[in-house]
Amino acid sequence: MIRDAIKAAQIASMKAGDKERLAAVRLILAKLKDKDIELRTAAQVPEDDAIVVDVLQKMAKQRRESITMFESGGRTELAAKEQAELDVIESFLPSQMSEADTKAAIEAIKAEVGAASPKDMGKVMAVLKERHGTVIDMSKASGLVKAALS
Structure with missing residues (x-):
């Protein structure tokens, strides 16, 4: 621990x-x-x-x-x-996910929840934080999710 x-x-x-x-x-x-x-x-x-x-x-x-x-x-x-x-x-702190791994996780979650527009950012962020919150810097992830949805 x-x-x-x-x-x-x-x-x-x-x-x-x-x-x-x-x-x-x-x-x-x-x-x-x-x-x-x-x-x-x-x-x-x-x-x-x-x-x-x-x-x-x-x-x-x-x-x-x-x-x-x-x-x-x-x-x-x-x-x-x-x-x-x-x-x-x-x-x-546990080692953080690389940017490439983070983008891959975002794409997988985006496909899973059916996110297509910036309106769905909250859904993607919620699942991302639930699954990977301890190994992702959520402030950086926010920008990556926004870019992926626009």
Whole structure:
């Protein structure tokens, strides 16, 4: 499980004295704890790895946006700090599907649900997220689905 790997990384970082990695891992664990608390009242709780991947993907997206803003503002030291956190976060994410595999999955789902126009984008995205949500960057997939349906 990914959560176990994150906890093991926390212990290894403490033993190695790697303060930057330890801080990033603790950030991840704090976000996971927040998500666990949020899901306590949920009627249907998704699988644990799906929760962890969702949290990690959101954190990675936030870091990418921050890096872009810091670099455009000339704050390279803050961008480097965010990049280091992003590297730690991405080390726990499962490997992402290639663009070719993503396009193939989109075409298969498009044929399966009978999508033909941009109006059907929601149907395709829903099935895509259900089947491949943990291994596809949904923001990139959105653009690919839009292109496939237009």
